[in-house]
Amino acid sequence: MAGEKTVETTGLLGWIDKRFPLTTLFKEHMSEYYAPKNFNFWYFFGSLALLVLVIQIVTGIFLVMNYKPDGNLAFGSVEFIMREVPWGWLIRYMHSTGASMFFVVVYLHMLRGLFYGSYRKPRELVWIFGMAIFLCLMGEAFMGYLLPWGQMSYWGAQVIVNLFSAIPFIGPELSLWIRGDYVVSDATLNRFFAFHVIAIPLILIGLVVAHIIALHEVGSNNPDGVEIKAGPKDANGHPVDGIPFHPYYSVHDIMGVAGFLIVFAAIVFFGPEMGGYFLEYNNFIPADSLKTPPHIAPVWYFTPFYSMLRAITADFTWVLAACSILGAIALFIKGNLKGAWRIIVPVILILVAIFMRTLDAKFWGVVAMGGSVVILFFLPWLDHSPVRSIRYRPTWHKFLYAIFIVVFLILGFLGTQPPNPTFNLMSQIGTLIYFGFFLLMPVWSRLGTFKPVPDRITFHAH
Amino acid sequence: MIKKLLGAFALALTCSAALASEGGVKLDAAPYRINNMASLQNGAKLFVNYCLSCHSANSMRYNRLTDIGLTEDEIKKNLLFTADKVGSLMTIAMRKEDSKKWFGATPPDLSVIARAKSTNFGPSGVDYIYTFLRSFYRDTNKKTGWDNAVFPSVAMPNVLWQLQGPRTYNHVTIAETEKPDGKTVWTRTSTDFDVNGFSQSKSEELQNYHGHAVNHSTFKPVDAAQTAEYDNNVADLSNFLGWMSEPAQLLRKKIGFWVLLFLGLFLVVAWRLNAAFWKDVK
Numbered sequence: 001m002a003g004e005k006t007v008e009t010t011g012l013l014g015w016i017d018k019r020f021p022l023t024t025l026f027k028e029h030m031s032e033y034y035a036p037k038n039f040n041f042w043y044f045f046g047s048l049a050l051l052v053l054v055i056q057i058v059t060g061i062f063l064v065m066n067y068k069p070d071g072n073l074a075f076g077s078v079e080f081i082m083r084e085v086p087w088g089w090l091i092r093y094m095h096s097t098g099a100s101m102f103f104v105v106v107y108l109h110m111l112r113g114l115f116y117g118s119y120r121k122p123r124e125l126v127w128i129f130g131m132a133i134f135l136c137l138m139g140e141a142f143m144g145y146l147l148p149w150g151q152m153s154y155w156g157a158q159v160i161v162n163l164f165s166a167i168p169f170i171g172p173e174l175s176l177w178i179r180g181d182y183v184v185s186d187a188t189l190n191r192f193f194a195f196h197v198i199a200i201p202l203i204l205i206g207l208v209v210a211h212i213i214a215l216h217e218v219g220s221n222n223p224d225g226v227e228i229k230a231g232p233k234d235a236n237g238h239p240v241d242g243i244p245f246h247p248y249y250s251v252h253d254i255m256g257v258a259g260f261l262i263v264f265a266a267i268v269f270f271g272p273e274m275g276g277y278f279l280e281y282n283n284f285i286p287a288d289s290l291k292t293p294p295h296i297a298p299v300w301y302f303t304p305f306y307s308m309l310r311a312i313t314a315d316f317t318w319v320l321a322a323c324s325i326l327g328a329i330a331l332f333i334k335g336n337l338k339g340a341w342r343i344i345v346p347v348i349l350i351l352v353a354i355f356m357r358t359l360d361a362k363f364w365g366v367v368a369m370g371g372s373v374v375i376l377f378f379l380p381w382l383d384h385s386p387v388r389s390i391r392y393r394p395t396w397h398k399f400l401y402a403i404f405i406v407v408f409l410i411l412g413f414l415g416t417q418p419p420n421p422t423f424n425l426m427s428q429i430g431t432l433i434y435f436g437f438f439l440l441m442p443v444w445s446r447l448g449t450f451k452p453v454p455d456r457i458t459f460h461a462h
Numbered sequence: 463m464i465k466k467l468l469g470a471f472a473l474a475l476t477c478s479a480a481l482a483s484e485g486g487v488k489l490d491a492a493p494y495r496i497n498n499m500a501s502l503q504n505g506a507k508l509f510v511n512y513c514l515s516c517h518s519a520n521s522m523r524y525n526r527l528t529d530i531g532l533t534e535d536e537i538k539k540n541l542l543f544t545a546d547k548v549g550s551l552m553t554i555a556m557r558k559e560d561s562k563k564w565f566g567a568t569p570p571d572l573s574v575i576a577r578a579k580s581t582n583f584g585p586s587g588v589d590y591i592y593t594f595l596r597s598f599y600r601d602t603n604k605k606t607g608w609d610n611a612v613f614p615s616v617a618m619p620n621v622l623w624q625l626q627g628p629r630t631y632n633h634v635t636i637a638e639t640e641k642p643d644g645k646t647v648w649t650r651t652s653t654d655f656d657v658n659g660f661s662q663s664k665s666e667e668l669q670n671y672h673g674h675a676v677n678h679s680t681f682k683p684v685d686a687a688q689t690a691e692y693d694n695n696v697a698d699l700s701n702f703l704g705w706m707s708e709p710a711q712l713l714r715k716k717i718g719f720w721v722l723l724f725l726g727l728f729l730v731v732a733w734r735l736n737a738a739f740w741k742d743v744k
Binding site for chain 2: 285286
């Protein structure tokens with residue numbers, strides 16, 4: 001036989017390897033993927049996110065077998081799953097808990113990236129793929145939340161789809177196009193089901209693969225933010241400070257999985273509603289298009305962004321307009337933008353300030369909510385710190401991160417509450433801090449006395 | 463600043479827990495009887511006899527009551543009034559359009575009502591039902607002759623009134639009201655309803671009042687022993703509605719214990735396995 005590949009493996013594996021690079025793939029991504037050996041607690045969340053994705057897909061398959069995407073049957077079919085389908089309650093609770101835990105894990109995973117500068121060159125694409133995953137996840141969660149067809153499902157979708165109508169000119173038509181009806185209805189339920197079950201999961205899996213390929217191309221960052229590839233290498237050319245992912249991190253991650261599953265199972269078996277935050281109590285009332293609930297709030301994982309949406313009132317646009325004019329002046333005088341950009345960017349900012357007062361505040365609310373997510377995409381270019389890891393940053397940087405985290409949590413809490421003047425003021429301050437943290441990052445991230453970064457990672461044997 | 467924020471946070475938490483019912487009444491904690499089969503069975507009997515003609519429980523099958531210790535024969539003999547098969551769903555004959563016309567509102571399906579009426583990190587739906595069913599009072603001004611302190615102007619009459627026995631009701635509110643000249647004053651209103659639902663109300667303006675708004679209900683039974691027995695029955699009924707909202711809950715907790723035990727052992731194994739591999743990494 002001509003053209004047969006010579007491989008080291010024999011038997012069945014050899015037969016496969018001659019036709020498909022199984023051993024090569026395993027080596028590249030597992031047994032000969034060298035990861036820094038100083039990973040800490042924060043490095044569990046990547047593999048845990050993958051675990052939750054698998055849980056969601058597998059439980060989702062079984063839910064689809066019994067769920068009916070029909071305005072008249074959907075609510076009842078979920079209760080049917082809870083009562084009549086063997087182990088249906090377990091599958092449903094795993095899926096509902098998985099949805100919330102996905103966000104817990106992903107938020108912690110992103111925070112790790114923020115702490116250790118994992119998005120910095122050359123890992124920009126790892127971060128961007130990751131952010132695209134986060135965006136898909138938000139879409140997936142939003143559309144999935146409509147499916148139980150309870151009051152919160154229905155009115156939450158109504159409110160969020162209505163946001164699109166605030167976009168000038170195309171808004172009303174756009175929201176009509178999304179819903180497929182003048183209100184959220186059976187047509188909306190059907191298309192959201194299609195997106196939730198097929199379209200977004202497909203994209204999500206593709207992006208996860210891209211995220212991992214990009215990561216394995218550039219290699220993992222670590223808590224010290226030092227490149228292990230730049231350090232000494234052994235006889236085979238592998239970095240001395242790295243260890244093969246398999247078996248070292250595979251057994252390590254199994255330990256993480258065990259710990260995570262304890263938390264997960266505790267919620268599934270002893271508090272699946274999580275006090276009304278994972279499964280909202282209002283959602284046990286069937287959707288009723290004629291009865292608007294007194295208080296509509298999205299599920300907890302969207303509330304920080306929802307708070308920023310509500311924070312933008314007509315009065316507050318004065319503050320925002322003032323901020324963009326200040327930004328324009330600062331960039332014109334002090335900014336080191338090149339050539340025509342030195343004029344163009346300030347002019348754009350001044351136009352923003354003008355539109356801030358002429359367009360509806362609701363539109364700017366939508367922009368703030370969208371912008372609060374989109375701004376994260378630009379993190380690799382916003383951070384100008386000479387060091388990657390928070391470990392070697394000035395102490396006051398750590399305080400900034402702490403304030404940012406606290407503000408994010410407070411915004412999240414405020415988003416679950418009915419609005420009142422104090423809370424609105426708090427969410428406006430929170431919005432300014434949130435955006436200030438990122439938009440001023442090019443300035444503050446280079447200031448202060450940085451600690452000396454070691455040449456090699458710090459590692460203490462266990 | 464931080465202190466202020468924390469203060470607002472604490473305030474928000476207490477507010478959300480206190481505003482537990484539409485009427486602003488503080489909900490009583492229902493006795494915890496979810497593992498008590500006799501209580502669940504009594505609740506099922508009351509439910510089928512008193513609720514299941516206006517309210518449906520469309521997601522619930524009669525034979526699921528075997529989970530609370532009843533046999534299919536017992537269910538057939540004692541509880542099967544509106545359906546003929548023990549595997550039937552707890553549906554009702556009354557049509558939604560009719561009930562809407564007759565009562566002004568369609569009585570909600572009660573399959574998951576106990577979950578729907580729960581408050582975030584606050585009183586459970588069982589507490590709500592327990593308080594609601596014990597908060598009816600006669601009011602001659604209402605169409606049904608009844609009103610409810612937990613759910614003012616509720617369309618539902620006091621179906622269980624014969625079990626409860628006659629009671630008088632005193633309702634005290636202290637609320638801030640605005641006078642025509644724009645000034646606000648605190649007004650205390652006390653309304654007494656007698657056993658027949660005739661009411662007398664008196665209002666007074668409070669000078670130098672620096673407290674919170676008050677909404678306080680006091681019921682006085684004519685026959686205390688009868689009302690105590692009624693409360694006990696309502697506790698069973700609420701308990702049953704809590705169970706019915708998730709019939710798998712007893713099994714769920716039972717299995718959960720073993721799952722956590724297994725995962726705990728698994729964690730130990732995974733930890734030692736990890737240590738065995740990592741001891742060579744220097």
